[in-house]
Amino acid sequence: MMFQQARRGRRRAAAVAAVVLAALTAAGCAGGSGSGGRDDTLVVYTGQSSDYQVNFNPFSPNLIEGPGTIFEPLFFYNVVRNDPPAPRLGTAYSWNATGTELDITVRDNATWSDGVKFTAADVVYTLDLISKNKALNTTGYAGQARAVDDTHVAVTFPEPSFMQGPQVLGRIFIVPQHLWKDIxxxxxxxxxxxxxxxxxxxxxxxxxxxxxxxNPHYWGGEPAVKKIRAVSLSGNQAGADALAAGTIDWQTGPVPDIKDIEKNYPGYKAAITPLNQVALFTCSNAQLGCTGPQTDPAVRKAIYYALNRTQLNSLAFENTSTPISPGFALIGRDDKLISGKLHDRTAPMSPDTAKAAQVLAEAGYTKGADGVYARNGTPLALSVKVVAGWTDYITAVDTMAQQLQRFGIKLTAEQLSWNEWSDARGRGQYQLLIDSLYQGPAPDPFYLYSYFFSSKNTAPAGQVANPNFGRFSDPAVDAALAALDKIDGKDTAARQPYLDTVQTRIEEVMPYIPVLTGSAISEFNAAKFTGFPTKDDVYAFPAVWGRPDASQIYIHLKPAG
Structure with a gap:
């Protein structure tokens, strides 16, 4: 399996380290103490395994950087724990009693990096821009904004919209009106x-x-880390080799023997944070142009039951992943909100092949002489897209293919560059694809549901959807999400019936086949930089690809010594 190969590769890391160092140096990514770069330059690897394509558009599904670092939200919300939101471009906010008006105070000491003063008009322009462009409106924003004066914005909603608060305040990145009006x-x-x-x-x-x-004119003071350099490598193994060589300072990805990180990589520490839910994404909706066996819910449910998640966790994720709920509330954080009406509170860790066979039989599938299920003479064969170099996901797909082959479903991995994979995901040009569902701006499952299961965020196959890549569309779920949006998040009793509707329906239809709750595994150079989140102080989600989370960490860091 892939991690066995990785462990063999670990023994050759010393030999490879010189090659990695040479590659990073060629890219302008290495230096030494006093070289003018390394002491205050943080080198990061975000998992990019092909050339970067220029895209700093904070609203694009294919962006490479920007949210939090270049373009700021009004507030920073910690999705790992329930901290009060930290001010960024906003300094205060309040709702009226009915949840129909959100009043925001923005800071008066911020400027754009070209020297133009930031004002409330920029916030209004950004919100209006989202309203006018459905493809940009990934948060479901439905308000009307006006600038009361240079430091105050009033956002009105046609109906109670309490849950829109963290979306507007924490997940919309403000852009400059004076430049974007000409785009x-x-x-x-x-x-x-x-x-x-x-x-x-x-x-x-x-x-x-x-x-x-x-930014020397940043309203919060110029950061102590003077440069952040993001590098493209060939994949997870190259990332591990770069750690061994000491040529990158922070990555979020697997390394062999993660429990011995400090022994194997002197000076480095690790943070393991279960948060994002790994799933097999499916282009699920035939009515929106999806084609293939995965458009049949019975096929998706059969795969769900046939998986051996315990084996997957061991072989692909070094046992760092945790159980997942088929209703996609986060185990641990959202335990009180998990529906008691689910068939499975958590996805089975061991395969239930009898149940999987029953589901397929009821849908008209029979097993042929070759051991593969078929219906109307068509074998049950599927392809799954995965990013080349993502060894943990590649191992997971290879393991699932072996498990499903034994059961009677043929699964074929298709490795792509990140750019090709991302484009296929957005356009629905795939049957299955391995990825994870991310959390929203606040620690509440509503936001994940509103992103990945709302009809507002999808599109016909061939057009870009963002981020309802599974093309899921269900009137009952849309109605439940609309109702939840109107209820104060603290009113658990009033919310639960609608959460039950969402969770039970997505368990039944399963447009995203739950695999495991994946842990973000970050390794960072604690010998050269201080201020990274620790187990006792997870002040931000510690993933280098987390946005705007990584930016919150960057401004906390200081070069050691």
Whole structure:
């Protein structure tokens, strides 16, 4: 299996380290103490395994950077724990009693990186931009904003919209009106020269690496980490080799023998945080143009029951993943909200092949002489897209293929570059695809549901959906989400019937086949930088690809010594 190969690779890391160092140096990514770079330059690897394509548009599903670092939200919400939101461009907010007006105070000491003063008008422009462009409106924003004066914004909603608060405040990244008003198509423009209010600015871009530099005029003070350099490597093994060589300072991805990180990689520490839910995404909706066996809910349910999640966790994820609920409330954080009406509170860790066989039999599938299920003469064969170099996901797909082959479903892995994979995901040009469902701006499952299960966030196959990539559309779920949006998040009793509707329906239809709750596994250079989140102080989700979470960490870091 892949991790066995990785462990064999670990023994050759010393030999490979020189190669990795040479590659990073060629990309302008290495240096030494006093070299003008390494002491205050943080080198990060976000998992990019092919050349970067310029895209700093904070609303694009294919962006490479920007949210939090260059373009700021109004507040930062910690999705790991229930902290009060931290001010960014906003300093205070309040709701009226009915949840129909959100009043926001924005700071008066922020400027855009081109020197133009930031005002409430920029916030209003950004919110209006989202209203006018459905493809940009990934949070379901339905308000009307107006600038009361330069530091106050009033957002009114046609009906109670309490749950919109963290969306507006924490997941919409404010852009400069004076520049964006001239962008012909803000949906597709890659924003090659981004101008923001954030702690960092774009310094240099190359396909193999790009660099952000500290904003000397940042309202919060110039960050202590003067440069952040993001590099493209060939995959997880290259990331582990770069750690061994000491040429990257922070990555979020698997390394062999994670429990011995400090022994195997002197000076580095690890953070393991279960949060994002790994799933087999399916292009599920034939009415929206999806084609293939995966459009049959029976096929999706059979795969769900046939998986051996205990084996998957061991072989692909070094036992760092945790159980997952088929209703996609987060185990642990959301325990009180998990529906008692679910058939399975958590997905079975051991395969239930009898149940899987029953589901297929009831749908008209029979097993042929070759051991593969078929219906109307068509074998049950599926492809699953995975990013080349993502060894944990590749191992997971290979393991699932073996498990399903023994059961009677043929699964074929298709490795793609990240750019190809991301494009296929957005356009629904896939049968199955391995990815994870991410959380929203606040620690509440409503946001994940509103992102991945709302009809508002999907599109016909061939058009870009963001982020309801599974093309799921269900009137009962849409109605439940609309009702939840109107209820104060603290009113659990009033919310639960609607949460029950969402969870039971998505368990029944299963457009995203639950695999495991994946842990973000980050390794960071504690010998060179201080201030990373610790087990006792997870002040932000510690994933280098987390946005805007990584930016919150960057501004906490300081070069050691």
């Amino acid at each position: 012909a198509n803000p949906v597709t423009d890659p924003v090659k020269n981004p101008v923001g209010t954030g702690p960092y600015q774009l310094d240099d871009f190359k396909p193999q690496a790009f660099t952000l530099k500290a």
